[in-house]
Amino acid sequence: MTPRRTRTRTRTRIRPAAASALAAALASALLAGCGAGADSAPPATGASAASTVRRSHNAQDVTFAREMIPHHRQALAMAALASSRAKSPQVKSLAARIEKAQKPEIDTMSGWLGGWGERVPDDSATGMEGMPGMDHSASPMPGMMSDAAMGELRNLTGDAFDGAFLKMMIGHHEGAVAMAKTERAKGAYGPARTMAASVITAQSAEITEMNALLRT
CATH class of the missing domain: 1.20.5 (Single alpha-helices involved in coiled-coils or other helix-helix interfaces)
Structure with missing residues (x-):
């Protein structure tokens, strides 16, 4: 027991x-x-690693910003003329929308360049005056108007202004779309590629709108 x-x-x-x-x-x-979740993270692999890399910028991103800033500035200069010279309410409305869309984009791209330690193009009507050795009549940026063409537009009013404005802005927009497509293909900085996609969508739609106005 x-x-x-x-x-x-x-x-x-x-x-x-x-x-x-x-x-x-x-x-x-x-x-x-708990410690693993709060204080440490697993190494980035696959899509996560690719996403991290895409947040960096390359030479194409710098080129996109430095060229699109003066390109946008010239569009703003053209749009600013419409308020006092255009006859068509549709042209005036389009010009106002261009100003509203492109001014914030200039500010954003200027911020990128500053953050990257790159020079921001001089603030001028066409943006080319601050580029050493630049021939104002032969810009390397597609769609840019010459000084002579801008001078002619300033001297027009009414129907004549509307027609010239639409034709010039169509060419200008086509140039911006081409630049944006290059950024989409070769750029690395996510926000720049996103802006490029927005430029392609918005300005392609405006090209269609302007072509329709020319036919009326």
């Missing part, structure tokens, strides 16, 4: 000890799991 009672008491003592050990192991595992 004595040995049997001894075995019973031994089993009784083991059970609480085993439970305590199990509880401690579970607590340790939970703490380890």
Whole structure:
């Protein structure tokens, strides 16, 4: 009888000890799991790594910003003429929308260049005056108007202005779309590529709108 009672008491003592050990192991595992989630992250792999790389910028992104800023500035200069020279309410409305869309984009791209340690193009009507050695009549940026063409537009009013404005802005927009497509194909900086996609969508739609106005 004595040995049997001894075995019973031994089993009784083991059970609480085993439970305590199990509880401690579970607590340790939970703490380890929490620590991994709060203080550390697994190394980026696959799509995550690619996303990290895409947040950096390359030479094409710099070119896109430095060329699109003066390109946008010239569009703003053209649009600003419409308020006092255009006859068509549709042309005036289009010009106002161009100003509203492109001014914030200039500010955004200027911020990118500053953050990258790159020079922001001088603030001028066409943006070309601040480019050393630049021939104002032969811009490397597609769709840019020459100084002579801008001068002619300033001297027009009414129907004559509307027709010239639409034709010039169509060419200007086509140039911007071409530049944006290059950025989409070769750029690395996510926000710049997103802006390029927006330029392609918005200005392609405006080209369609302007062609329709010319036919009326």
